[in-house]
Amino acid sequence: MVMVLLMACSCGPSGMIALSSGDPDRPDVILVSIDSLRPDHLGAYGHTEATSPFLDRLAGSGQRFTEARSHSPWTLPSHVTMLSGRGPLEHEVIEDTRRIPADLPLVQEALARSGYATGGFVSTIYVSDTYGFARGFDRFEDFDITKATNLQHAVRAEQVIDDALAWAKSIKDKPIFLFVHLYDVHYPYLPPEPWNFQFDKLGTRKSTRYRNYQYYLDNPVKAARWKHLNAQYDESIAYADANLSRLEAAWARAGRKVSWVVTADHGEELGEHGGWGHGHTLHPEVMRVPLIVSGDGVPGAAVRAERVGGIDVAATVAALAGVPFPCSGLDVRAALPPARDLVFETSRFDSARLGLLTAEARLELDLATGRATTFDLGDLGERAGAPLVSPEQLARVWATVGERWSATGPVVSSGWIHAAGALQGHAFSGPGPFAVYPPDATVDGLAARLTPAPPFAEVSDQTRQQLEALGYEQ
């Protein structure tokens, strides 16, 4: 069944015309983002189901990173980070009311300027031209997806890859930078036939229905349904993997040199903390992502345990193409610090969380409740969070992220944050840290009754020097 589908796929609208032979001196670069893909559901990362024969092969001949993280658990901020090499608190595209700033450099612009043909093919509105993602691409296809059609999976991997291949085959005398974003693994986990019964029985209309994050918090999933939802998630990965392998085949037929960077914008909660989906929390199941760098220009096969992030994708893409692109990330092929600090944030779905991953622990501030928590790095399930008791640890969180925020000291009475977008109307009560988020938000109403106080954590000259050394301050 699998072979029949693959053969059928190779005869899409792009036909059997081959790619040109390419530029022998400059490799093509293919960047793949598979939305909502957890690394532990890939064979290369130890999964027992055969979800990913192509990606496993790619990982086996290249570098696979076991400690890669996203910086945001939802699509828009994470992809802006991926293509700009700037963290969410730097680029500030953290609400779905925001667009990529016109002066934020994107890696595809740098490649286009240096002679690359640039093509972007995406399948969600949150990576579409609505948010400014088309800038720098010679050809950009977002299939006119709207918010209304976004979750209907109207654009499947097969169509995205068909269009990407048709465009690549039209390029004659230039190296290619191809960015492909696939949405098939994103909930509601509806793999097409025949993939939808690869790992368990065919679902019924009722059993395949995905509800929403809160529904699952309120109605814990029973074992049989948990298994079925997992199978559908895995089947979606297998479908995406099979379609991506068509790119590999086309490039191999043409004998073009190509470098691959494959990652995800975030992982997925599959019930570990009750919910199904992403965007709400910063737990490992949603912040860990795969990162596979393979092909031309990548030193031999290796499993790398240094901590990397989505912030490193643009720098790596640029370096593979031999193009300068100053940003906050690193070329992951180089020697890396083993456990550098990474910053997380989310303000999606009325959440308001800041996270800091250090060499010792994961710290989190829930700005909606004022609660600060620390998690042991060895506690992968993050069920045993303990209140953050060390003022030094808390100060470190604020020192790292607070430069972009306005921490105004303890709240002396109930107050409201009046901020752009989703945070409007967030209630704060009781003592605790108080922040204006996003940074350009304004505060009024009850907040005016706040006792003026110095910032919760002053950034001392010494701290600033440390932050500069770590690369947080530019």
Ligand SMILES: [Zn+2]
């Ligand atoms: Zn996403």
